[in-house]
Amino acid sequence: MSFIAVIGGGISGLALAYRLRARGKDVVLLEGETRLGGNIQTRRRDGLVTEAGPNSFLDKEPATRELAAGVGVEGLIRAADPAAKARYLYTRGRLRSVPASPPAFLKSDILPLGARLRVMGELFTGRAASEMDESLGAFGRRHLGKVATSVLLDAVQTGIYAGDMDALSVGATFPQLSKLEREHRSLILGAIRTQKAQRKALPEGGSEKLRGALSTFEGGLETLVEGIARTLGPAVHTGAKVEGLVPGNGGWRVSVREHGRQAELMASQVVLATPAYVAAGLLRPLDEKLSALVESIAYAPIAVVHLVYAAGSTPPPDGFGFLVPSLEKRRLLGAIHASTVFPFRAEGGRVLYTCMVGGARRPDLVTLNEEALVTLAREELKELAGVTAAPVFTEVFRWTRGIPQYNVGHLGRIATIDAALARLPGLHLTGNAYKGVGINDCIRNAFALGDTLAG
Ligand SMILES: Cc1cc2nc3c(=O)[nH]c(=O)nc-3n(C[C@H](O)[C@H](O)[C@H](O)COP(=O)(O)OP(=O)(O)OC[C@H]3O[C@@H](n4cnc5c(N)ncnc54)[C@H](O)[C@@H]3O)c2cc1C
Incomplete structure (x- = not known):
């Protein structure tokens, strides 16, 4: 029973199992679904990804590169097309390009003049009066003013969290902003100083590298998952849903329903790499308070609507895509110009829009049926981006619990969770609910835990 059981075969569990194996540990990965x-x-068919x-x-994350290299798919990383550089925001009645530099910002029409001047006034912002966790919205208004916060900052958080900026914690969602304030008082001053220091310390083009290129893999993101699965081989059990955990004999008894059959495994250590609400269920018999804390991490629902247009039926859109701040009161959170970003994802010059609907702002929209979601996405694309053609193919995915919401108090909650877990030796948590929602965060955190467990 010297093996470690990793529960959950999302990118967190897979990266952790890979790291443990690479560090010479015996590992078994249990995934409840058959995939x-x-x-x-990723879905691949008919030249469409x-x-x-x-x-x-x-x-830009070394752990992600290391994982890709370790499982033989590093050569399949594909950077976004240069045509995808521009980003757009829907505000004040039309799509406007997001300026890429401070001088361009001052000249742009992304915000009314008064709001742009208010942003420059950020240079004189004082530090927060207390060390208490603050919402992203409150932090933004203090530094950038009301208009810039509800247009720019809200759009940025929408693209990552699909959240409510007055509920999200600034320290948990954008720790780099809190750090700039702590160290430099003003975000603008801090950003200038940081850039200067980077330019000094890094070789030519180094700070560009530090920002990282937006990327996927040939064949889509699941190429990475497939590479890890091949490397782990029989250590991976799919269709193996974990139903209970009991401590004993210096380790953990894990009850698994594998392809309908009940089984028990004895593991020296167990890592829950499931969503928080699943982890909470497994923790309940062990520590009710801990379970309640984990369960209190909220998720925003989100629907993804793909609209594919025949070549020539609508102009290929410029740039990465656009985001819609909540003050616009639209039904779309934003859209990715997926075929502009990664042309190989829609062969033959077809145009692929990936529309995002719902989030913490409009959870009700995610309950619409597929037809209604396609209609909604088409109506919004027509009004916001002028797309009038009829799509030749549509596809809808609904995530009822899509993206974890690091709401105010999240960092304190995580510290309490960590302290409670320390009283359950050999039991650990990882995954997107705790210390970062992006793929890079999940892999970095999984690698760090793997290194700790491997000693
Ligand atoms: C619509 C959407 C768009 C996103 N866009 C981006 C993006 O562009 N870039 C980015 O970096 N991030 C993005 N994210 C976030 C990122 O995809 C996730 O944070 C990350 O993939 C989560 O990985 P995970 O392994 O922590 O969790 P999950 O992927 O949720 O994996 C958990 C696994 O646990 C399994 N499981 C559950 N219960 C059990 C059980 N009882 N026994 C065994 N197994 C169990 C589940 O089946 C699942 O496979 C997006 C997320 C969504 C939903």
Whole structure:
């Protein structure tokens, strides 16, 4: 029973199992579904690659590169097309390009003049009056003013969390902003100083590299999942749903329903790499308070609607895509110009829009049926981006608990969870609910835990 059981075969569990194996540990990965990947789900057919969940990652995380290299898919990393550089925001009645530099910001029409000047006034912002966790919205209004916060900052958080900026914790969702305030008082001043220091310390083009290229894999993100699965081989059990955990004999008895049959395994250590609400269920008989804390991590529902247009029926859109801040009161959170970003994902010059609907802002929309979601996405694309053609193919994915919401108090909650877990030796948690929602965060955190467990 010297093996470690990893429960959950999303990218967190897979990266952890890979790392443990690479560090010479025996590992068994138990995944409840018949497929691996969790949120990462790629569909490939007829020269079309669509993603049910995540679309891309920033190629700047060493752990992600190391994982891809270790499982033989590093050569399949594909960076976004240069045509995808521009980003757009829907505000004040039309799509406007997001300026890429401070001088361009001052000249742009992304915000009314008064709001742009208010942003420059950020240079004189004081530090927060207390060390208490603050919402992203409150933090933004203090630094950037009301308008810039509800247009720019809200759009940025929508693209990552699909959340409510007045509920999200700034320290948990954008720790780099809190750090800039702590160290430099003003975000603008902090950003200038950081850039200067980077330019000094890094070789030519180094800070570009630090930002990372938006990337996926040939064949979509599931290529990474497939590479890990091949490397782990028989250590991976799919269709193996974990139903209970009992401590004993210096380890853990794990009850599993594998392809309908009940089985028990004895593991020296167990890692729950499931969504928080599943982990909470497994923790309940062990520590009710801990379970309640884990269960209190909220999720925003989100629907993903793919609309594919025949070549020539609608102009290929410029840039990565657009986001819609909540003050616009639209039904779309945003859209990714997926075929502009990664042309190989829609062969033959077809145009693929990936529309996002719902989030913490409009959870009700995620309950619409597929037809209604396609109609909604088409109506919104027509009004916001002028797309009038009829799609030749549509596809809808609904995530009722899609993206974890790191609401105010999240960091304190995580510290309490960590302290409670320390009283259950050999039991650990990892996954997107705790210390970062992006693929890079999941892999980095899984690797760090793997290194700790491997000693
Ligand atoms: C619509 C959407 C778009 C996103 N876009 C991006 C993006 O572009 N870039 C980015 O970096 N991130 C993005 N994310 C976030 C990212 O996809 C996720 O945070 C990440 O994939 C989560 O991985 P995970 O392994 O922590 O969790 P999950 O993927 O949720 O995996 C958990 C696994 O546990 C399994 N499981 C559950 N219960 C049991 C049980 N009892 N026994 C065994 N197994 C169990 C599940 O079946 C699942 O496979 C997006 C997320 C969504 C939903």
